[in-house]
Amino acid sequence: MEGETKAARRGHCVVLAYPAQGHINPMLEFSKRLLHRGISVTLVSTRFFCSKLQKLPGSIIALETISDGFDDGGIDKAENHKIYLDSLRQVGTQTLSELIEKLNRTGKPVDCIIYDSFLTWALEVSRKLGLLGVSFLTQNLSVDSIYYHVNKGKLKLPLVKDQNISLPGLPSFEPCDMPSFLYEYEPGNAFLDLVLGQFSNIEKADWIICNSFYEMEIEVADLMRKIWPNLRTVGPTIPYKLLNNNNSNNTFEGEEDYGFSIFKGEECTKWLDNQPKQSVAFVSLGSMVSSSKEQMKELAMGLTDSGISFLWVVRDSEEAKLPASFSKKTKKSLVVTWCQQPKVLSHEAIGCFVTHCGWNSTMEALSLGVPMVALPLWSDQRTNATIIKDVWKIGVRAEFDENGIVRREALKNSIWEIMKYERGCEVKSNAMKWKNLAAKAVHEGGSSWKNIEEFVDSLSHLNV
Numbered sequence: 499m500e501g502e503t504k505a506a507r508r509g510h511c512v513v514l515a516y517p518a519q520g521h522i523n524p525m526l527e528f529s530k531r532l533l534h535r536g537i538s539v540t541l542v543s544t545r546f547f548c549s550k551l552q553k554l555p556g557s558i559i560a561l562e563t564i565s566d567g568f569d570d571g572g573i574d575k576a577e578n579h580k581i582y583l584d585s586l587r588q589v590g591t592q593t594l595s596e597l598i599e600k601l602n603r604t605g606k607p608v609d610c611i612i613y614d615s616f617l618t619w620a621l622e623v624s625r626k627l628g629l630l631g632v633s634f635l636t637q638n639l640s641v642d643s644i645y646y647h648v649n650k651g652k653l654k655l656p657l658v659k660d661q662n663i664s665l666p667g668l669p670s671f672e673p674c675d676m677p678s679f680l681y682e683y684e685p686g687n688a689f690l691d692l693v694l695g696q697f698s699n700i701e702k703a704d705w706i707i708c709n710s711f712y713e714m715e716i717e718v719a720d721l722m723r724k725i726w727p728n729l730r731t732v733g734p735t736i737p738y739k740l741l742n743n744n745n746s747n748n749t750f751e752g753e754e755d756y757g758f759s760i761f762k763g764e765e766c767t768k769w770l771d772n773q774p775k776q777s778v779a780f781v782s783l784g785s786m787v788s789s790s791k792e793q794m795k796e797l798a799m800g801l802t803d804s805g806i807s808f809l810w811v812v813r814d815s816e817e818a819k820l821p822a823s824f825s826k827k828t829k830k831s832l833v834v835t836w837c838q839q840p841k842v843l844s845h846e847a848i849g850c851f852v853t854h855c856g857w858n859s860t861m862e863a864l865s866l867g868v869p870m871v872a873l874p875l876w877s878d879q880r881t882n883a884t885i886i887k888d889v890w891k892i893g894v895r896a897e898f899d900e901n902g903i904v905r906r907e908a909l910k911n912s913i914w915e916i917m918k919y920e921r922g923c924e925v926k927s928n929a930m931k932w933k934n935l936a937a938k939a940v941h942e943g944g945s946s947w948k949n950i951e952e953f954v955d956s957l958s959h960l961n962v
């Protein structure tokens with residue numbers, strides 16, 4: 499088999515994902531880019547997380563597991579997050595080493611571990627086994643740079659109230675627009691330690707790969723590359739076929755290969771096919787955060803009052819919070835528990851995206867030219883929302899009230915701003931500009947394309 503010979507010559511990467519939907523998605527897409535270039539790839543995450551993954555038709559990446567010590571329930575079974583993360587480190591180190599030994603016996607020896615930057619211990623495994631160790635930053639460089647500066651003591655916590663934050667290469671941020679772990683600083687918070695801990699040994703990694711693309715973050719990318727000369731941006735990590743307006747003749751990508759999902763998806767493209775062009779607001783608040791019953795009611799009423807057609811992803815765990823009188827399917831609206839989001843965003847019926855501004859959702863919308871209504875909730879999302887509105891100028895921000903709720907009126911106004919008012923034209927034209935830049939970055943000769951080629955060449959040299 500010609501493909502196999504090429505793969506054997508070009509190397510075998512273990513790609514280790516942190517067990518969360520927003521973390522495995524970009525690593526899966528990156529894996530596909532490697533596979534396409536003749537690299538063998540084994541995608542790895544924890545047993546419990548992988549047991550929930552629905553393998554979509556046409557998926558092409560080999561999947562293996564390690565243990566986090568909580569095989570029958572993952573993080574929810576641990577007494578607290580710190581206990582979980584300690585166990586993941588300890589049991590993960592051992593089971594990752596065992597897995598690599600097993601893979602080595604299959605005739606395709608592993609050359610390289612590409613690990614989620616949260617899993618710094620994987621670099622120690624790579625060193626012990628004499629492999630390349632590559633840190634993969636799943637969030638954007640702006641957010642990474644903020645955490646890096648905190649880690650190095652250049653930005654002190656707690657943040658000073660009402661004092662704007664100016665960091666090199668970044669716009670000025672109000673404290674409330676910093677990632678939630680910094681703004682709502684709690685010493686000892688396990689997630690704060692996780693995001694700051696990413697940089698504990700990053701300088702020792704052979705490569706640092708970031709889930710962003712150069713044109714999106716030029717200043718901060720230039721700056722961080724001075725600190726980490728082996729930093730490379732490889733995004734946007736969304737199905738290549740969609741970046742090519744569904745015209746790709748790159749059959750390698752697989753017809754329906756939009757990855758693995760921990761939630762069961764529902765068909766909604768048929769419904770979208772019957773909606774006029776750019777007429778639908780797509781609403782999805784990611785895979786992790788849950789909203790209060792009051793917030794769900796305000797969203798339901800705001801969407802209905804807007805008079806705009808909408809497609810709303812309400813995960814199973816959130817469904818009971820919908821108002822009793824709210825209908826999940828009408829002529830103008832459809833509620834699904836999960837969908838193939840990148841595919842939906844690329845549908846011509848979509849006019850705007852009401853999003854929590856998780857990094858993947860943000861990059862998917864930007865790369866597919868969809869203007870956003872930002873409704874940030876947690877983690878890096880407020881920072882992303884600020885950049886969406888003020889730097890890329892591809893969205894508006896829904897206003898939260900003093901109780902942290904986006905009221906129906908505020909949501910309706912934000913959707914109208916994009917779908918009905920003058921401001922929408924500017925935002926839409928910027929969105930198209932970014933869409934073109936995203937496609938350029940991943941196509942032959944583009945910034946991410948060159949970076950991936952360089953990385954792949956470095957793997958090939960190991961095998962000559």
Ligand code: UDX
Pocket residue numbers: 518519520521523636637759782783784785786787811835836837838839840855856857858859860862876877878879
């Ligand atoms: C969170 C953070 O907010 C994010 O910034 C961080 O980098 C990872 O953790 P999450 O809530 O999962 O992530 O949001 P996001 O990063 O946007 O990832 C969600 C992923 O699920 C996206 O790739 C999106 O396409 C996918 N998705 C979402 C679906 O495929 N179908 C859906 O119905 C909803």
